[in-house]
Amino acid sequence: MKNFGVFDILGPIMVGPSSSHTAGAARLGKIAKTIVGADIKEVTFLLHGSFGKTYKGHGTDRALVAGILGMEPSDDDLRNSISIAESKGLKIKFIEYDLGQVHPNTVKFLITDINNNYFEIMGSSIGGGNVEINEINGNSVLITGVNSTIITCHDDIPGTVAKVSDLIYGDKINIAFLKLVRGEKGKSATMTFEVDSIIPDSLVKNIKKITGINKVIVINPETRRKHNDSKVS
DSSP, rough: OOOOOOOHHHHOOSSSSOIIIIIHHHHHHHHHHHHHOOEEEEEEEEHHHHHHHTTTTTTHHHHHHHHHTEEEOTTTTGGGHHHHHHTTOOEEEEEEOOOOOSSSSSSEEEEEEEEEOOEEEEEEEEEEEEEEEETTTTEEEEEOSSSSEEEEEEEEEHHHHHHHHHHHHHTOOEEEEEEEEEESSEEEEEEEEEEEEOHHHHHHHHHHTTTTTEEEEEEEEETTOOOOOOOOO
C-alpha cells in the first residue's frame, strides 16, 4: 500500500476541483512534454475510465493540455489552456477509450512533435496529485516525477545494468528504484532508475558511451531537462 503524507491527502496547490483529475492530469502532461523534449504540434488524448467519463466536468481536458504546454497545476492560465494551445497552433483531440486493465484515471498521449517524431506515452493519476508514467512507446517504465529519473533504451546484452549502475555509483548518486524490462531475449530492453540527486550532464554523456545504449532520457524535477541520443529517432 502506497504511503501518502498529509500534504498528499489534503491535496496540492492547484487550479481546479480535483487533485486526481486536475493536478495529477497536469503533472502527467508536463512529464509527457519533458519526455518528448521538443515542441509538440499534435496530441490525441486517449482517456480511460473516470478520466473519459468526467474529463470535461473536472477540467481534466484543460489540465492535460496545460501540462503539455509546460504549466504547473497551480498556474492560473490552466483554465484557459485549450484556447492558449489553439492560439499556438497545437492540434488537440480527446477520445474516450478503453485501455484495458489499468488504473481508472489513465491517459495515453499520442504525440507528434515539430520534427514529426511520434510518441505514445501512458500514465495514471493515482491520487493526491501523485502520478505514474508506466509506458513509453510500448516499453514498460515507472516514472513518478518525484525523483530524478534516468531511462535507457538499450540492446539486451550482458553487463549493461552493471555498467550503468557503476557510473551512477561513481558519481555518488543513490539509486532509489530500478526497473528493468525487456521485450524479447537478446533484442531490446528498457531500464528506469529513480535516484536521490540531480543527474549531471557528465553522467548522461558517460552512459551514452556504453556499448548497446541506444537512447537516454533524463528527467530532473527541478530542471526538467531531457537528453536524447542523436543516433535514435
